[in-house]
Every structure is written in structure tokens, then in C-alpha cells.
Amino acid sequence: MVKIILLSLLPFRGIIRAMGVDFEHLCSILKVKLMMDNRRSMSMSQKGKDSNNQLWLQSFIYAFLGGLMVVSLIRIENDLVSYTIFFAFIMVMIAMLMISEFSNVLIDTRDNSILMPRPINSRTLVLAKILHIAFYMLQTSLSLSLVMIIVTIVNHGFIAMLILLLLIVLSALFTLFLTNIFYLGLMNVVNGQKLKDIIVYFQIGMAILFMGAYQLMPRMMDLYDLANISMSIEWYSYLIPPVWMSGSFDAYINGIYDGSHLLFSLLAILIPVLSLFFVIKVLAPKFNYALAQLDVASDKKKKTKTESKEKNQFIDRLSKIFSKTTEEATAFKMVWLMSGRERKYKQSVFPSFGYILIFCLVFAFKSKEAFNLETLAESQKYLWFIYTSIFLAFSITHQLAYSDEPKSSWFYRSLPLSNPGQILMGAFKSVMVKFYLPTMVIIGSVCLYIWGIQVLDDIIFGALSIFLVTSLLFSWQNPQFPFSVERNTNDFGGNFVKGMLLMVSGGFLGGINYGLSFIPYSLFVAIPILILLLYFNLRSYQKISWAKISE
Incomplete structure (x- = not known):
């Protein structure tokens, strides 16, 4: 998978160089980061030996989890309800996985001691980190959505599948914005050791969530008539991001272009794009600065806690x-x-x-x-x-x-x-x-x-x-x-x-x-x-x- 990801950058070589980025350095950094990801087992996995196929394994596990969700959703006849649940599932899973599985990579600054003394310009380093995160989120979101994409193309056609892919990417971008805010908020409140403890509890919560969903969701769904469930559009619907996405998709597949669905489409496109701009221009520099301060603070504040x-x-x-x-x-x-x-x-x-x-x-x-x-x-x-x-x-x-x-x-x-x-x-x-x-x-x-x-x-x-x-x-x-x-x-x-x-x-x-x-x-x-x-x-x-x- 690492080779496939690096090959996907070749068509954009000219654009990347026009941005002032050294393409060869960028590929070298990304190759090492992705190779490390490919050997890093999931926190929920107790795998004991190194593997060079962890990305494929993770993709398979995420696709399986997404498939379990879709099997439950196909019973729902109302498209707005089923796709709202689907987009909520995607956004929650991406956020939780970014916190529980990818956080150790995000807050790891050890590579700075290797890369910073090298003749690598700052734009190359920033773009390498952005692309690293982007590839991870793309792999996660597409793996979770794989079964739903297949179901969509069978039921609604190829164009609907392309629209669904666009909305999945937009959902991932907005989730990235929320995750950055979460990290920055924690970094301003707790020190490095506390942050790592909180991440461990998120990982524990994820393991329990997966087990609970696998065991309880099928039994809970048998208790309710999900096939005929419906959802009315209220004022608070415009404040819920999954409804933006499902409303936009519902507008196309059912041909509904009233004021509510058009507003959903506008929010689904505009808010994630603005959030991406906000992440790059505002949150990314603040995140890097907070990360640097986290290192300094952890070095200065190495106090042994005395038990009461x-x-x-x-x-x-x-x-x-x-x-x-x-x-x-x-x-x-x-x-x-x-x-x-x-x-x-x-x-x-x-x-x-x-x-x-x-x-x-x-x-x-x-x-x-x-x-x-x-x-x-x-x-x-x-x-x-x-x-x-x-x-x-x-x-x-x-x-x-x-x-x-x-x-x-x-x-x-x-x-x-x-x-x-x-x-x-x-x-x-x-x-x-x-x-x-x-x-x-x-x-x-x-x-x-x-x-x-x-x-x-x-x-x-x-x-x-x-x-x-x-x-x-x-x-x-x-x-x-x-x-x-x-x-x-x-x-x-x-x-x-x-x-x-x-x-x-x-x-x-x-x-x-x-x-x-x-x-x-x-x-x-x-x-x-x-x-x-x-x-x-x-x-x-x-x-x-x-x-x-x-x-």
C-alpha cells in the first residue's frame, strides 16, 4: 500500500514543486512515515511481532466494521435516516480513531530531532505532515465506507456513488477540524503525561465500544421497527453535520430540491471547506507551537508524584x-x-x-x-x-x-x-x-x-x-x-x-x-x-x- 500511495503523488509532482516543496524529500519523508504506520499494530490488537501489512489489515478491519453497520442500515427504508446514521457513524469513527489510533503519531515529536538539522525546508515538512494525516483519514474513511459505496452504486447508480465519495471526504475534513480543536483544547489544559493518559482511556473506550456494538446492536435493533422509522426536519437539524451530508445526498437520489435540502447542500460543501482553510491557516501553526511547548513542558516538569x-x-x-x-x-x-x-x-x-x-x-x-x-x-x-x-x-x-x-x-x-x-x-x-x-x-x-x-x-x-x-x-x-x-x-x-x-x-x-x-x-x-x-x-x-x- 505504501508504494501505491507514493505513486499517487507522481501526477501532482509539478504542482508540488511549484509550491516550493522538494518533491524527493517529501516522498522520502512520507515513505518512512508510512512504513512506520505499516508496522504499527492497532492498539486494540495484541499482535506481538512486527508486520509489514498493518495498513491492509487495518483497512480490512475497518471495512468489516463498516459492513456490520450497513447490514443494519439496509433495513431502513427512509434514505434520509439511513444516510444520517451512516455519516454520523463515519464521523464518530474517524474522530475516535484519530484520537485512539493515530494520536501517538500526531503528538510524537521525536522525528524533529532527525529532520530539523537536515537541509529540508519548512514547506516540505508541513506538507509531509498534512499529507500523512490526509492519507490516514482517506484510508480510514474509505475503508469504513466500502460496503456502503457498493450498496449505493447498486441501488442508485454511478453518479450517486461519486456524490457519496465527495460527501465522505467532506465529512472527513470537518472531522479533522473538530479533532484539531479537541487536541488544542487538551494541550492547553493538561501536560504531556496527562494527555497520553487521556488517550489511553480513549483507546480503552474504543475497545469497549466495538465489543458493545458487535454484541448489543443487533439485539437492540430487533426490539424496534427500524424499517419504518422516519425523521422530520427541525430547526436543530441544521446544526447537525451528518444531517447536512445525508440531506445533500437525499436531494439527488430522491430529486428533492426544496429550501431545506438546498441549505443542507450549501452547509455540506461550505463548512468543511472553510474548516479546512481554518485548520491550515490557524490551527496547524497553533498545533505545532503547542506540540513544541508540550516537549518543553514535559522536559521541565518531570516531577515524581508523591502518593498521598x-x-x-x-x-x-x-x-x-x-x-x-x-x-x-x-x-x-x-x-x-x-x-x-x-x-x-x-x-x-x-x-x-x-x-x-x-x-x-x-x-x-x-x-x-x-x-x-x-x-x-x-x-x-x-x-x-x-x-x-x-x-x-x-x-x-x-x-x-x-x-x-x-x-x-x-x-x-x-x-x-x-x-x-x-x-x-x-x-x-x-x-x-x-x-x-x-x-x-x-x-x-x-x-x-x-x-x-x-x-x-x-x-x-x-x-x-x-x-x-x-x-x-x-x-x-x-x-x-x-x-x-x-x-x-x-x-x-x-x-x-x-x-x-x-x-x-x-x-x-x-x-x-x-x-x-x-x-x-x-x-x-x-x-x-x-x-x-x-x-x-x-x-x-x-x-x-x-x-x-x-x-
């Missing part, structure tokens, strides 16, 4: 409660703090909280009747609520070993420890107490509210079962110190096997719980057995020697 005294005291008390030795308590406190600072760890783990909520909604509300809490209380769906938490338990422990800065883990081997298992056990207890225990308390409270006190033994049994299975999986994998392994050394074949084993384990435990619920007092007998098994497994893991720790 109350927070440290709270962690100390927890470490004493759940740890037996000083070494284990120290590891407990260290991992507690680091798990809240490691961006990649949060990016990998936090979506699991959203997945639990989505799966609970999917299992609980499969039909209109299920929305009745009384009907829900008569079922045994509380088992779904309890055992969906196994995904979180697996994620927080499995991702514990990985870090983007594994070289800093040298200090583990410098510690005067005869038994490194104490560090591993302190780390395991820390993430389970910090993340899993509060989640289970919330799930248990919801179950008690809906199903009553009679499910308390099921909640305790389920929590202990998941704790035991997670500890077994944690002990069976190669022992690794927390945050000590580079992420791209991940064994994906092994991860797939572990993921399948996890799903089987969740279903197996839920089946055992369901079967024991028919035997009176059986869970009260099983709970002490689970506690003993968990105790002996953790005790054996504590005795891991240095020889078993992987390099």
Missing part, C-alpha cells in the same frame, strides 16, 4: 492483611502502584470491565420479556453474572508480566531473596485484591438485589472457584516477575490455548455450580474444600525457586 499519605496507609494495611512476609507485602504494594501507572497494562486490562457489563446485558436481556426484573429474578441467570468475571481475573494476571520498559526489571535479581516466589505471590494477590475483589463485590451486590440472599452461597462459591482456576493458570505458566517481559515476546499460540481453556473453565465451573444448586447444602460443603485447594496451590507457588524463573 492516606493512600499509602491504606495500601500498607491491605498488604499486611493479605501478605505473610515482608517481601510479599513489598511486592503487593509495588504492583498495586505500578498497575495504576503502566499505560499498556491499563489498556489491556480495563476493557475487561466493559466486557463484563456487556456480557451481563447480553445474557440477561435477550428478549423484551427479559427486561422485567421479576422475570429475571425467576431465572438462574445470576450464574452468568458471576462467571463472566473470569475474563477479568485472567486478564489482570496474564498481562501482569508484560511491560514496555522491561529493562528496568534488573533490580529483581539484585534483591537478596532466596525465594522469588514471594514476589510472584505478592503480585498475584495485589491485582486480584485491587481489581477482581471490588468487581466481584459489585456483581454480588447486584445479584443479591435481584435474586435475594439465597444466592449468597453461589456468589462465594463462584468467586472462590474463579480465584482457584486463575491461580492454577497463573502457576502453570512460565514464572515471570511483574512488568519484566517485553510485550512483543508474547506467545500467541499459547495465549489462544489459554483463552480456550479459560472459556471451558468458566463453563465447567458454572455447570458444577448449577448442578450443586439442586443438592441441599452442597455449596456449603464445597466452599471449605475450595478454600483448602486454593491455600495449597498458593503455598506451592510461593516456593518457586530462582531456577524456574525465565530469563
Whole structure:
């Protein structure tokens, strides 16, 4: 794809040189930037090794997501409604992807130290950055729209397809304007580290959004008569950009050229063009200046944040409660703090909280009747609520070993420890107490509210079962110190096997719980057995020697 993009610039070589831009330098810079994009995996992907086909992979994923949306929209007979939803989807997706996927490239100023000392004029650098962003947005918007473009050309003809392409480009331009305002607003409020934290949360939100849309949208659409839905044009319609685009398209395909549709067409063309001019003339210089100030600020303001005294005291008390030795308590406190600072760890783990909520909604509300809490209380769906938490338990422990800065883990081997298992056990207890225990308390409270006190033994049994299975999986994998392994050394074949084993384990435990619920007092007998098994497994893991720790 990189070669195709660079070849597309050849017809404009004369125009580019007339602008005072060195065409060869421009192509060289763009080639390197695009090659880096082609090797940069998506944040939602856990791909561990470098690839030279990431742009094609991203295009395929975006086309698939766009196709899912179009499959839902083809049921809507009103063109104004269906294309309004489509353009809203395109604009939201481009904005979210610009923030979550492309932000690391946008705010990365490391290439300045390489390019600025070189004999490259400023116009070449500015145009390279603009074209880089333009190609990314064009690839994203066209990939998301691919299925809709095919549907449009089949239903309305070739001319309608060309108009749709123009409106998609205009939508992308206006989204670029909104995204620039978003970045500038954040840069004026937060420093560089806070900005990166906010971007991580956007990435987490995107992962949850994709999962939620995939699981919930088809079920929600079955509840409503979307085929006959309509939309009336009100005064506020002129303030909604997707309506501008859909109104313009509706004017052509249905031959409606009244005042409202003509005004929509004017807004759809004029506002994005003016916003592009505003971005180039006003926002781009301000963005570059804010980016430079961001670097200066991050260099000047490298202060280590001291944790509040109350927070440290709270962690100390927890470490004493759940740890037996000083070494284990120290590891407990260290991992507690680091798990809240490691961006990649949060990016990998936090979506699991959203997945639990989505799966609970999917299992609980499969039909209109299920929305009745009384009907829900008569079922045994509380088992779904309890055992969906196994995904979180697996994620927080499995991702514990990985870090983007594994070289800093040298200090583990410098510690005067005869038994490194104490560090591993302190780390395991820390993430389970910090993340899993509060989640289970919330799930248990919801179950008690809906199903009553009679499910308390099921909640305790389920929590202990998941704790035991997670500890077994944690002990069976190669022992690794927390945050000590580079992420791209991940064994994906092994991860797939572990993921399948996890799903089987969740279903197996839920089946055992369901079967024991028919035997009176059986869970009260099983709970002490689970506690003993968990105790002996953790005790054996504590005795891991240095020889078993992987390099």
C-alpha cells in the first residue's frame, strides 16, 4: 500500500514543486512515515511481532466494521435516516480513531530531532505532515465506507456513488477540524503525561465500544421497527453535520430540491471547506507551537508524584492483611502502584470491565420479556453474572508480566531473596485484591438485589472457584516477575490455548455450580474444600525457586 500511495503523488509532482516543496524529500519523508504506520499494530490488537501489512489489515478491519453497520442500515427504508446514521457513524469513527489510533503519531515529536538539522525546508515538512494525516483519514474513511459505496452504486447508480465519495471526504475534513480543536483544547489544559493518559482511556473506550456494538446492536435493533422509522426536519437539524451530508445526498437520489435540502447542500460543501482553510491557516501553526511547548513542558516538569499519605496507609494495611512476609507485602504494594501507572497494562486490562457489563446485558436481556426484573429474578441467570468475571481475573494476571520498559526489571535479581516466589505471590494477590475483589463485590451486590440472599452461597462459591482456576493458570505458566517481559515476546499460540481453556473453565465451573444448586447444602460443603485447594496451590507457588524463573 505504501508504494501505491507514493505513486499517487507522481501526477501532482509539478504542482508540488511549484509550491516550493522538494518533491524527493517529501516522498522520502512520507515513505518512512508510512512504513512506520505499516508496522504499527492497532492498539486494540495484541499482535506481538512486527508486520509489514498493518495498513491492509487495518483497512480490512475497518471495512468489516463498516459492513456490520450497513447490514443494519439496509433495513431502513427512509434514505434520509439511513444516510444520517451512516455519516454520523463515519464521523464518530474517524474522530475516535484519530484520537485512539493515530494520536501517538500526531503528538510524537521525536522525528524533529532527525529532520530539523537536515537541509529540508519548512514547506516540505508541513506538507509531509498534512499529507500523512490526509492519507490516514482517506484510508480510514474509505475503508469504513466500502460496503456502503457498493450498496449505493447498486441501488442508485454511478453518479450517486461519486456524490457519496465527495460527501465522505467532506465529512472527513470537518472531522479533522473538530479533532484539531479537541487536541488544542487538551494541550492547553493538561501536560504531556496527562494527555497520553487521556488517550489511553480513549483507546480503552474504543475497545469497549466495538465489543458493545458487535454484541448489543443487533439485539437492540430487533426490539424496534427500524424499517419504518422516519425523521422530520427541525430547526436543530441544521446544526447537525451528518444531517447536512445525508440531506445533500437525499436531494439527488430522491430529486428533492426544496429550501431545506438546498441549505443542507450549501452547509455540506461550505463548512468543511472553510474548516479546512481554518485548520491550515490557524490551527496547524497553533498545533505545532503547542506540540513544541508540550516537549518543553514535559522536559521541565518531570516531577515524581508523591502518593498521598492516606493512600499509602491504606495500601500498607491491605498488604499486611493479605501478605505473610515482608517481601510479599513489598511486592503487593509495588504492583498495586505500578498497575495504576503502566499505560499498556491499563489498556489491556480495563476493557475487561466493559466486557463484563456487556456480557451481563447480553445474557440477561435477550428478549423484551427479559427486561422485567421479576422475570429475571425467576431465572438462574445470576450464574452468568458471576462467571463472566473470569475474563477479568485472567486478564489482570496474564498481562501482569508484560511491560514496555522491561529493562528496568534488573533490580529483581539484585534483591537478596532466596525465594522469588514471594514476589510472584505478592503480585498475584495485589491485582486480584485491587481489581477482581471490588468487581466481584459489585456483581454480588447486584445479584443479591435481584435474586435475594439465597444466592449468597453461589456468589462465594463462584468467586472462590474463579480465584482457584486463575491461580492454577497463573502457576502453570512460565514464572515471570511483574512488568519484566517485553510485550512483543508474547506467545500467541499459547495465549489462544489459554483463552480456550479459560472459556471451558468458566463453563465447567458454572455447570458444577448449577448442578450443586439442586443438592441441599452442597455449596456449603464445597466452599471449605475450595478454600483448602486454593491455600495449597498458593503455598506451592510461593516456593518457586530462582531456577524456574525465565530469563
